[in-house]
Amino acid sequence: MNIAIIGGSGGIGQAFINNLAKRDEVHSIDATFNRNKPELQHPKVRWQAMDVTQAASVEAWSQTLREIDWLVNAVGVLHTQDKRPEKSVRQFDSDFFVQNMLINAAPTLLLARFTQDKFKHGRPAVFVTVSARVGSIEDNRLGGWYSYRASKAALNMCIKTLAIEWQRTLPNVVIAALHPGTTDTALSKPFQKNVPSHKLFSSDQSVGYMLKVLNGLTPAETGRFWAYNGEQLPW
Numbered sequence: 001m002n003i004a005i006i007g008g009s010g011g012i013g014q015a016f017i018n019n020l021a022k023r024d025e026v027h028s029i030d031a032t033f034n035r036n037k038p039e040l041q042h043p044k045v046r047w048q049a050m051d052v053t054q055a056a057s058v059e060a061w062s063q064t065l066r067e068i069d070w071l072v073n074a075v076g077v078l079h080t081q082d083k084r085p086e087k088s089v090r091q092f093d094s095d096f097f098v099q100n101m102l103i104n105a106a107p108t109l110l111l112a113r114f115t116q117d118k119f120k121h122g123r124p125a126v127f128v129t130v131s132a133r134v135g136s137i138e139d140n141r142l143g144g145w146y147s148y149r150a151s152k153a154a155l156n157m158c159i160k161t162l163a164i165e166w167q168r169t170l171p172n173v174v175i176a177a178l179h180p181g182t183t184d185t186a187l188s189k190p191f192q193k194n195v196p197s198h199k200l201f202s203s204d205q206s207v208g209y210m211l212k213v214l215n216g217l218t219p220a221e222t223g224r225f226w227a228y229n230g231e232q233l234p235w
């Protein structure tokens with residue numbers, strides 16, 4: 001299997017690489033980072049820099065790939081150096097909203113656009129993005145986090161729409177949105193205070209759960225939103 005891990009420099013992305021590199025059936029892992037090349041080295045892993053918000057960068061990266069069996073997009077943003085997710089609409093800022101859309105939603109479509117030919121091998125294949133339960137419109141009970149929620153809801157719509165298109169053109173591929181559960185990474189660090197310890201997963205734990213879900217998916221189940229425990233979430 002040839003695997004592509006986008007956002008391999010993040011907490012969840014690195015755990016995907018560590019886990020998959022150990023599998024005998026995995027031949028190569030094309031991993032991407034944005035800012036700093038991670039120290040993680042493995043004979044199966046090839047690191048490349050890519051800004052997944054830029055079409056030219058995604059296109060250039062895709063041209064270095066051969067066939068893909070699994071693509072996992074683990075890129076995301078919740079807060080930046082000077083911006084936190086909104087507690088109230090009073091804090092809403094259009095630039096932060098657009099930044100969330102650019103990093104959390106648009107890349108899945110850029111990746112699909114530039115990698116689709118790599119899935120034409122006909123073998124069962126997987127194309128997934130790590131989304132977030134807070135992107136579920138139906139499941140929204142607490143409010144807040146306008147930009148992040150909206151960007152993950154947009155991502156979910158992109159995934160559902162892509163699944164419909166690829167059911168016709170690439171029926172060997174199962175497409176999914178995944179919720180990892182609250183996971184101890186830089187992204188969640190400032191928001192872990194009220195999370196009970198049994199509900200805060202290590203990256204290895206959450207990726208172990210998500211891989212169990214992914215291993216069981218078939219192309220007939222394309223276009224769905226899955227939680228780490230195998231529960232199908234409402235859009």
Ligand SMILES: NC(=O)c1ccc[n+]([C@@H]2O[C@H](COP(=O)([O-])OP(=O)(O)OC[C@H]3O[C@@H](n4cnc5c(N)ncnc54)[C@H](OP(=O)(O)O)[C@@H]3O)[C@@H](O)[C@H]2O)c1
Pocket residue numbers: 006007008009010011012013033034035036050051052053074075076077078103130131132133179180181182183184185186187188
């Ligand atoms: N942690 C949680 O509790 C949790 C819960 C629900 C959903 N999620 C989702 O899980 C995914 C992974 O998050 P994480 O917790 O692993 O966060 P993380 O450790 O902060 O990793 C974020 C990743 O996104 C990459 N990235 C950001 N902007 C980018 C850009 N313009 N181009 C390319 N890469 C970019 C980062 O690359 P660099 O570091 O190289 O910039 C990094 O690899 C995200 O989609 C997040 O929304 C996480």
